[in-house]
Amino acid sequence: MMQHRDDSAGQAVPRSASDQPLLEVGIVVAGQTDAADMQAIRLMRDRLAERLQEDFGEFRWVLTLVNRAEALSRLPGSTRVEPVELLEVGQTERESQHWDFILIVTQAELRTHYKPYAVGIVARIHDAAVLSTSRLDPRSESTAVHHEGRVAAMSERLLALALHALGHLNGLVHSADSDNIMYEMARPSDLVAMQSWTAEQKSDVVENLRLIADVRLEEQADAGRTSATSFYVRGAWVNRHEIADAVLQAHPWEFPQRLGRLTTAAFSTVLVLLMTAETWDLASSVTAGQLAGLLAIALCVTTAFVAAKQRLLVRRGRRLTEQTVVANVAAVAIVLSGMMTTFFGLLGTTLAFQVLVFRTSVVKTWAASLHEPWTFAHSLVVASFVAAMGLVIGAFGASFEEYNYFRHIAFVDEET
Ligand SMILES: [Zn+2]
Numbered sequence: 074m075m076q077h078r079d080d081s082a083g084q085a086v087p088r089s090a091s092d093q094p095l096l097e098v099g100i101v102v103a104g105q106t107d108a109a110d111m112q113a114i115r116l117m118r119d120r121l122a123e124r125l126q127e128d129f130g131e132f133r134w135v136l137t138l139v140n141r142a143e144a145l146s147r148l149p150g151s152t153r154v155e156p157v158e159l160l161e162v163g164q165t166e167r168e169s170q171h172w173d174f175i176l177i178v179t180q181a182e183l184r185t186h187y188k189p190y191a192v193g194i195v196a197r198i199h200d201a202a203v204l205s206t207s208r209l210d211p212r213s214e215s216t217a218v219h220h221e222g223r224v225a226a227m228s229e230r231l232l233a234l235a236l237h238a239l240g241h242l243n244g245l246v247h248s249a250d251s252d253n254i255m256y257e258m259a260r261p262s263d264l265v266a267m268q269s270w271t272a273e274q275k276s277d278v279v280e281n282l283r284l285i286a287d288v289r290l291e292e293q294a295d296a297g298r299t300s301a302t303s304f305y306v307r308g309a310w311v312n313r314h315e316i317a318d319a320v321l322q323a324h325p326w327e328f329p330q331r332l333g334r335l336t337t338a339a340f341s342t343v344l345v346l347l348m349t350a351e352t353w354d355l356a357s358s359v360t361a362g363q364l365a366g367l368l369a370i371a372l373c374v375t376t377a378f379v380a381a382k383q384r385l386l387v388r389r390g391r392r393l394t395e396q397t398v399v400a401n402v403a404a405v406a407i408v409l410s411g412m413m414t415t416f417f418g419l420l421g422t423t424l425a426f427q428v429l430v431f432r433t434s435v436v437k438t439w440a441a442s443l444h445e446p447w448t449f450a451h452s453l454v455v456a457s458f459v460a461a462m463g464l465v466i467g468a469f470g471a472s473f474e475e476y477n478y479f480r481h482i483a484f485v486d487e488e489t
Pocket residue numbers: 237241247255256257487489
């Protein structure tokens with residue numbers, strides 16, 4: 074396996090700084106890169122190390138560059154790649170490293186799902202970003218640019234893009250100022266002006282970095298003695314705010330709209346069930362306890378099915394790490410909240426449909442075994458029952474969602 078290591082930026086840090094908390098950024102160059110790209114990436118790494126040390130000097134920064142030229146060879150036609158495939162490359166790399174953040178840099182164009190194109194994507198639950206030089210290269214605008222011009226332009230844009238991504242990974246949101254690093258750029262040339270943090274942004278980042286620089290759970294003295302379950306519970310509890318942030322960033326409330334096949338399958342099921350007399354008879358005789366149990370099972374089964382089928386969980390490496398715990402708990406929480414959104418959407422629609430379309434006299438004959446007047450509570454029970462069924466069938470529909478698309482929705486917070 075071809076691998077080049079280059080730790081020179083780390084060694085540039087003075088020895089006297091060793092009592093400062095350590096932060097490590099891994100830069101993985103994925104796929105084939107030409108000479109100008111590689112030179113630009115190295116230059117960006119050196120300048121990023123300087124910039125981080127200058128702006129966040131209370132930490133000791135180590136930036137490691139790893140070349141994974143072979144990483145994309147298994148992906149056919151690798152001029153346009155799925156960012157989630159590259160996240161996986163970074164994840165594999167991290168298993169043997171202690172990186173706090175990963176930047177995966179590629180020369181290939183990124184496949185996007187929300188925007189016409191992107192020069193980068195940010196995935197908070199993996200503390201990772203993917204950056205593409207393809208549109209940062211001045212050659213994409215004009216063929217008359219010489220080698221030095223390409224290196225200078227690409228490294229400058231790549232540096233701004235890396236800082237922007239690290240800003241997001243530390244919880245920053247966009248700024249309206251075109252000279253702020255967190256400006257929401259419209260075109261790659263905007264990156265040139267994106268140079269500064271505000272004092273407030275800096276202190277927010279420092280606060281977040283302090284949490285990250287704390288000793289990780291797996292490095293604590295008793296780590297070897299705890300079981301995987303208690304390690305998961307502790308990891309999830311310690312990182313509960315980070316996990317909650319990651320879930321919010323993923324916008325699970327947009328799942329029904331983004332996951333067209335799941336939603337269509339769920340709604341078709343609901344319609345068919347509503348038109349079936351037996352559904353009404355069965356659902357109206359269900360007790361509140363049975364209904365609650367049914368709902369819990371439906372949510373758990375669909376979440377587990379989707380997480381497994383779409384391979385959303387990071388497999389543990391040689392040992393379980395806090396990072397893996399955060400990524401996996403967040404992934405499950407994102408899917409669960411997406412499923413709950415879909416459930417409530419189905420419930421609301423079903424209720425509205427019942428009230429508007431079905432007359433009580435008809436419903437009463439369908440719910441033959443019910444020996445009491447039909448009330449709204451009965452409608453609610455039937456709607457919940459039907460929505461839960463719809464969700465389960467819909468989740469099987471989700472297995473038809475394109476594998477990378479689903480992971481993109483769950484993991485990618487921003488296409489930059
Ligand atoms: Zn952004």
